[in-house]
Amino acid sequence: MADETAILWFRRDLRLGDHAALLAASKRAKAVLALYVLDDRLLRPSGAPRVAFLLGCLRALDEQLGGRLRIVTGDPVEQVPKAAEEIGARSVHVSTDTGPYGRERDEAVAAALKERDIDWVETGSSYAITPGRVTKPDGDPYRVFTPFYRAWARHGWPSPADTGASIVDWIEPSTSERLPEVPEVDMRLPEPGEEAALQVWQRFLSDGLDDYHEGRDRPDLPATTKISPYLRWGCVHPRTLLADLRGDDGPGAKALRGELAWREFHADVLFHRPETARTEYDERFSRMETERGAAARVAFGQWCEGKTGYPIVDAGMRQLAAEGWMHNRVRMIVASFLVKDLHLPWQWGARHFMRLLVDGDLASNQLNWQWVAGSGTDAAPYFRIFNPTTQGEKFDPTGAYVREYVPELRALQGKSVHQPWKSPQPDYPAPVVEHAHERQVALQRYGDITGR
CATH class of the missing domain: 3.40.50.620 (HUPs)
Known part of the structure; x- marks a missing residue:
């Protein structure tokens, strides 16, 4: 030494x-x-x-x-x-x-x-493989996830580094500013730090991994890893997680490796195309007609506050406001609603997410928003427009998730919670738009720029 x-x-x-x-x-x-x-x-x-x-x-x-x-x-x-x-x-x-x-x-x-x-x-x-190192045989970056995933898996990564507090002598700082006071937030935030991260991970390995592939799309079930905030701030390294999954070819482990690879893919895309943090990966979509006036701002506020009249959307936005986190399936639903039902710029939603999400990661956040908006790396997702009602009925079949975050609807039982307009509740708003109509508007606007 x-x-x-x-x-x-x-x-x-x-x-x-x-x-x-x-x-x-x-x-x-x-x-x-x-x-x-x-x-x-x-x-x-x-x-x-x-x-x-x-x-x-x-x-x-x-x-x-x-x-x-x-x-x-x-x-x-x-x-x-x-x-x-x-x-x-x-x-x-x-x-x-x-x-x-x-x-x-x-x-x-x-x-x-x-x-x-x-x-x-x-x-x-912060990644198992540093962005920029996985490339096509000709040296070009991957633009599509599946071939990237295959190359990423073939490339492999080192075993976890054997480190801890005792491997060096830490210098006593002569001066050090005090940490600012933790902002007061009326939220249920995760327990911070490395020890908490490892506890969350070990609990998931014991109780959640085997069923992860089946339950991860269900916001009404405690079926996700809840490890994303810790990955974002580096309280745990993805290499640690992948080492614990080594040799496990079960469907849960395969699904989780795929999710970790998506995180690495988006980081790789942003590495090669840093401008996509703010502008469209597919430049055609910069010509997309969007709403931006005073009425658009009102609609954006209703979306942020979880007052759109679509229960699964409102539950997701209220979960974000209450916990600084939102279930991944619901993130896609609320993003689709903002971009394809309200016709607002994806950047507005991405910015709101980055302000509130404790796991807000620039690459994953911006490029997942672009995936939903249709302007990202996916070959042709622009016509994928989530119906918020059927999405709610499919992924929150008992209505438990909605009732947890939208107390105005707790009197409604089962799937009926996803169509409250059939039994209007006095404290819950009517839908701000008609989905079927806005879907056609979105398709027309996409057609204007794609020629389809």
Whole structure:
């Protein structure tokens, strides 16, 4: 072990186990400063739920480090070199960030460190396979998920890194700002941190994996992993999950590997096409006619508040407001309703999700919204328009999910909860639009740009 000091700059890797950058730092330095920079460019667009969960994860990490996590606020281009100079660090270690802002930021930080003769060392990433490494034989990126998935599975990934708090001597920070007060949120947020992540995962392996392929589309059942917030903030690494699934060819494990691969596919797409965080992957769809006036803003507000008159949509939006999370099937339903029934820009919905979702990941969020909108990588999904009533009846067949989040409808039994207009409830709104009509409008508008 070299007799030098280093910095481990935590970002989307708020854990100590299976941490490749920590392992690299331990091989280079005897003493390591744990650093986190509260970056306003990342905090500003985040809503209170995201900030609250992040701060909770930082508190949990600090406890694991015995109170030795140095936290500073400001521009990382200034703060990271400053911290390195203060302790005489010869290297700064990070997990690779492949997002649009992260790449720009890291290039600037690396340049500032180079001027001071301090090494910038990237090891691993937030993904089993770092985006950009899985390509077609000719080197081009994949545009379709299924061939990407096959190539991703063939490529494989390393075993989890054997790391923990004890593999380095952590430097006692000479100065450290106090974490901001956790914003008050009237929500049921997940327990933050690495320990909580591993408990959630082990509980799912024991009680949920075998039936995951059958239950994951049912919002009325506790059948999902609930691991997505922890993956987003790096409280657990996907490589850890994949290692636990190794050798399991059951339908539940296969379905879960597929979901993890979707996360990696979207990260790869964003790596190659960073502009798709804001603009259409399929440029034709930038000409799509959408509603944007005062009436559109009113409709958007009704959607955000869960007052559209379509129970499954309203339940999903209220779950988001109550928990900072929404069931994945319902995310698709509410997104389809926004884009194809209300004819609003997908970017409005994506932005709202990113403010509130504790698992809001730029690549997964933006590109899943584009998948629903029809402008993404899928070959021809624009005509896939979810009927919110039949979707509710199919995936919430007893109405339990709707009744949990829409108390105005609790008097309605079974599937009748999905058609409240047949038994109007005094406190619940009538549908804001007629789905059958709006479906035809959407198809016409899609036809105008696709020629179909």
